[in-house]
Amino acid sequence: MKTKKIVAGSMPEAMTKVRHELGQNAVILHSKKVQTGGWLGFFKKPQIEVLATIDPYPHVSEKRTKPIKEKPTLRPTKGMELRPSTAKKHATEITWSNQARNQLPDWLQSVEKRLVQNGFASDQIDGVCQFLLKNWYNREKPDSSELMDWERIYFEGQLGKIPHGPAKLQHKIVVLVGPTGVGKTTTLAKLAADATVNQKQSVGFITFDTYRIGAIEQLKTYGEILDAPVMVAYSPEDVTQALEKLKDKDKVFIDTAGRNYREEGFVEELSRMLPDEKECVTYLVLSLTSKHDDMEQIYQNFRKIPINRFIFTKKDETSSYGAMFNMVDKHQLGVAYVTMGQDVPEDIVSSSTKSITNLLAQSRKLYG
Ligand SMILES: Nc1nc2c(ncn2[C@@H]2O[C@H](COP(=O)(O)OP(=O)(O)OP(=O)(O)O)[C@@H](O)[C@H]2O)c(=O)[nH]1
Ligand SMILES: [Mg+2]
CATH class of the missing domain: 3.40.50.300 (P-loop containing nucleotide triphosphate hydrolases)
Structure with missing residues (x-):
């Protein structure tokens, strides 16, 4: 996946740079405020850092008359309940709308494939993948042991809110x-x-x-x-x-x-x-x-x-x-x-x- 990190003084400026570097079909995967420059910790400038990629399935112009088949997205499938406790809240900043699965980085595609093979529900797979992508973006070192740790953190976050073990031991x-x-x-x-x-x-x-x-x-x-x-x-x-x-x-x-x-x-x-x-x-x-x-x-x-x-x-x-x-x-x-x-x-x-x-x-x- 071709991704580009761009730092600019404001979001409009960042968007202009993104379009210039990646073209009209660029999509923002993530953005955050950063401090750059300065001397001995003083005079740092607040800036916007964005991670962008090329959207492989750009919006089709409204002139088109034929209905367009939706490409696979990382949205929950119909019938799967998405409660607030689930994945979505972990990655609200990431826009998946046109981000097709096959454009994800290789390591993330194999994580996704494994989760599918292991019977995880699609909203959970989305949650894990968004969580991993967000961590990867922040740390930029997705080696396999780190990936496993991140997955553990994600699962622990989901499971830790529910009491496990023998219930109500006082019951006869x-x-x-x-x-x-x-x-x-x-x-x-x-x-x-x-x-x-x-x-x-x-x-x-x-x-x-x-x-x-x-x-x-x-x-x-x-x-x-x-x-x-x-x-x-x-x-x-x-x-x-x-x-x-x-x-x-x-x-x-x-x-x-x-x-x-x-x-x-x-x-x-x-x-x-x-x-x-x-x-x-x-x-x-x-x-x-x-x-x-x-x-x-x-x-x-x-x-x-x-x-x-x-x-x-x-x-x-x-x-x-x-x-x-x-x-x-x-x-x-x-x-x-x-x-x-x-x-x-x-x-x-x-x-x-x-x-x-x-x-x-x-x-x-x-x-x-
Ligand atoms: N491999 C494996 N077999 C198990 C396990 N627990 C039970 N079994 C086996 O599964 C089979 C069915 O076990 P039961 O305890 O009779 O199951 P049940 O739910 O009471 O069955 P019914 O009363 O007929 O509905 C037996 O051969 C058990 O030995 C387990 O954790 N692993
Ligand atoms: Mg029995």
Whole structure:
């Protein structure tokens, strides 16, 4: 990309110089006030410094009658919500309007490509790229370790506003909901094992999973290992009775059935079974191997149930974590835990801004 840095006494003067150097199709990428000249720090002159490039897709004259197909821009795509917390506010000074993607510097194009491959949403990709471009402009040294640091800063800025890790620890009842086969029961066993072994708590299980053959046995096996009672609930009344029986336990873990939650009736049935939201903490379990659109669909289908945090499973089966980031940022819902294998209890870690940022930085290893 042909870029030019120009310093002038005023913006009109800078624009004249830019047009003279780069022609009529020049666009300003960035501008800032600078102090130049002077002696021993005195008598410095305030000036305008602009970074400009040539617009490869200049505005078409109004005389043209045929509709012009819009060239790719770094704007968010339709359907993607752009909240004030997201990228845009980081780079308000940069004008992207006619800045086609393929005219970005090579290093930025490869960052963008990698983010696309890792499943990041387009508004987030815009945010990262604008943030990097702005840093690059200010520092002018985009080596790979610096780029990685800048990306970390960006992700930390986005994720740091959302609480992560186990939610409301004072809650006695922990409920896991989610689609079929994401690892709800295995994760529940990991959490119960941690409570028993590391926190020396007494635990009990309730399962609503009366649909899948072997589901109750699966939980009973964990119950036996942990010396914890397992209650089976077929109705909301059963849940009340089971909770009464387990009232002396420090923690009660509720396992729910993996069913096709695209069918609204299943979610309604499930929400009728759950204890009052004030009494429990509910995690929506999603597999990191799912695509963003699928995760979003699942999230929307579970909206009837108040969700406190996400749990992301199967980190060991993928290296793309963009979809996780999209979900967390879009819904401003934190990550309680990430699981990374089938072994109970060890393959689980509680999350923090730092651990998730590190995970996102790891995405680059696959494509970087
Ligand atoms: N690789 C990997 N496998 C996992 C992880 N967590 C669970 N699994 C495996 O995923 C499979 C399904 O796990 P379950 O715990 O039965 O999943 P579920 O969500 O309870 O399934 P349903 O009750 O049928 O909806 C099992 O083979 C688990 O061992 C993980 O973090 N990584
Ligand atoms: Mg299960």
